[in-house]
Amino acid sequence: MMVGLAIALGGPAIAQTTAYVTDELEITLRSGQGNDYRIMRLLSSGSQLEVLQRGETWTQVRAGDDEGWVRSLYLQPDPGAAAQLEAATNRLSELRDENQTLSERVTELESRLETLSDDNRQLQADNQRMTQRLQEAGEGLELADENQALQKEVLDLERQVQDLSREADRMADRESRDWFIAGAGVIVFGMLLGITLTRVRWRRRSSWSEL
Incomplete structure (x- = not known):
């Protein structure tokens, strides 16, 4: 050599x-x-x-x-060829080790990717559930607002009914008084008329007796 x-x-x-x-x-x-x-x-x-x-x-x-x-x-x-062969063999061994390391790394990354995909699917499902819950909550708030508005209308109607009831009571009392006064007037008028007629009759009788 x-x-x-x-x-x-x-x-x-x-x-x-x-x-x-x-x-x-x-x-x-x-x-x-x-x-x-x-x-x-x-x-x-x-x-x-x-x-x-x-x-x-x-x-x-x-x-x-x-x-x-x-x-x-x-x-x-x-x-020399022997030295080059030895160097090539050593390099091949290094490349195999690197390839093994890279293969393990690829496997690890694939596993990580699968985990991330699962996490992503879970997050999407959670997001969908949260969106639905927010939508339902929004509908619930709308219903609550409508219910509150209806309750206010009911209270307003109740107040109006109470006002109308009080007004009806006042009107009923006034009408009763009017009828009472009217009845009393009729009675008084009847009594006055009776007294007047009685006096007229008595005067007539007195006049006839004098004749």
């Missing part, structure tokens, strides 16, 4: 960039440019390295806290 090298063609020899150890390979990081130099550490396939200086045969890199040289042919600019 080779280490990928992300170095722009024609760039400066000491430009820093990133390179990766090629797939299926374990290479050595040496202290100098040659196989005779001391091996500082082993670099596994897919290891990310910081390129410090590139050469045709050897490239100076930094691996963690160590700086050394590796063969240029074992470097590549992109992660």
